[in-house]
Amino acid sequence: MATSSQSEGGATFSAERYFATQPPPASLEHDVARVKEFVQRQLKEGRKVVLVTSGGTTVPLELNVVRFLDNFSAGTRGSTSAEYFLKAGYAVIFMHRQFSLQPFSRHYSHSTHPFLDFLDFDPSEDPSEASHIVVRPSERTQLVEVLTTYKAVQRAGTLLTLTFVTVNDYLWLLRAVSQEMSLLGRSCLYYLAAAVSDFFLPRQKMSEHKIQSGKGSLHIEMDQVPKILKPLVQEWTREGYIVSFKLETDPDLLIPKARQALARYGHQVVIGNDLHRRKFEVVFVSPKPKVSAGASAEDYEESWLRIDLAQNPQKEIEEDIVAELVKRHQQWIEAAGTQSALT
Numbered sequence: 001m002a003t004s005s006q007s008e009g010g011a012t013f014s015a016e017r018y019f020a021t022q023p024p025p026a027s028l029e030h031d032v033a034r035v036k037e038f039v040q041r042q043l044k045e046g047r048k049v050v051l052v053t054s055g056g057t058t059v060p061l062e063l064n065v066v067r068f069l070d071n072f073s074a075g076t077r078g079s080t081s082a083e084y085f086l087k088a089g090y091a092v093i094f095m096h097r098q099f100s101l102q103p104f105s106r107h108y109s110h111s112t113h114p115f116l117d118f119l120d121f122d123p124s125e126d127p128s129e130a131s132h133i134v135v136r137p138s139e140r141t142q143l144v145e146v147l148t149t150y151k152a153v154q155r156a157g158t159l160l161t162l163t164f165v166t167v168n169d170y171l172w173l174l175r176a177v178s179q180e181m182s183l184l185g186r187s188c189l190y191y192l193a194a195a196v197s198d199f200f201l202p203r204q205k206m207s208e209h210k211i212q213s214g215k216g217s218l219h220i221e222m223d224q225v226p227k228i229l230k231p232l233v234q235e236w237t238r239e240g241y242i243v244s245f246k247l248e249t250d251p252d253l254l255i256p257k258a259r260q261a262l263a264r265y266g267h268q269v270v271i272g273n274d275l276h277r278r279k280f281e282v283v284f285v286s287p288k289p290k291v292s293a294g295a296s297a298e299d300y301e302e303s304w305l306r307i308d309l310a311q312n313p314q315k316e317i318e319e320d321i322v323a324e325l326v327k328r329h330q331q332w333i334e335a336a337g338t339q340s341a342l343t
């Protein structure tokens with residue numbers, strides 16, 4: 001949401017100040033109880049757990065909200081990746097924007113593949129009296145595959161879904177979930193693919209009622225959302241393997257911004273993606289082994305991941321992203337084991 005007329009200054013909230021002044025969402029306690037139970041079960045069953053965040057956050061402009069700013073994400077990256085993590089044996093906490101794409105049901109999105117289009121009346125019956133509805137033959141193979149995995153995941157209890165709408169819901173939920181997940185130590189992975197607003201309107205500055213027109217142009221000054229990766233890495237989940245995403249529209253900014261994030265927050269990987277190339281190209285940026293605080297550009301390494309959609313239009317880049325992260329996460333767990341054996 002940065003604009004070319006952005007001014008310097010304006011309030012920057014620290015995470016502490018943010019949580020001391022902005023109210024938690026009403027559903028937080030209930031969500032935390034579900035996460036606690038889920039984490040305990042996965043601990044008992046010895047599974048790794050990944051938190052996938054997905055979809056965009058809104059920034060309401062009024063307390064009785066009529067208008068809001070939004071972020072573009074459809075939730076494709078997050079929902080697709082969640083399926084590949086489940087396939088790789090992870091339990092998944094899928095924290096997503098309400099009504100954005102979800103694992104499994106994403107294959108039947110109302111806009112690209114509406115479910116009414118793959119159902120038919122039984123051809124042997126009169127449609128006006130039909131008692132059976134059938135799936136069109138051309139849709140059956142995919143439906144059986146999706147349904148089989150979906151049912152298996154339900155039986156195994158390895159998918160927990162949480163929803164957010166506003167950036168405030170997102171921040172409170174992320175803090176609470178990461179604090180619960182910290183019990184898992186190095187077995188937890190964070191895959192932060194949601195498109196989160198950088199700016200917000202504090203509750204104290206919001207108009208109670210719908211902003212009225214008729215008084216000329218509207219000027220809104222927003223404050224900066226706290227840089228939440230900092231407390232996430234340094235306080236809430238010190239042992240988690242943290243992967244953040246960086247979206248840019250200027251390709252020249254992608255790698256410098258990814259390195260800057262790693263230098264600032266000290267987490268494990270930034271995956272950079274360009275808005276228009278994100279379905280077939282991403283870049284993994286990570287510290288070279290043994291980089292300490294105050295690192296310079298030479299201390300980071302990049303590896304590009306590309307797929308050829310012309311050759312294979314069904315291929316999903318998330319399959320390769322997840323495979324690479326599963327490998328890196330395992331190496332990181334093993335490296336910690338080696339370090340503690342050496343000390």
Ligand code: PAZ
Nearest residue numbers: 073074075076077193195245246247
């Ligand atoms: O949800 P989607 O598939 O349409 O988009 C995914 C994405 C571009 C939002 C994600 O890959 C990403 O980069 N998230 C972080 C965005 C950011 O820089 O805040």
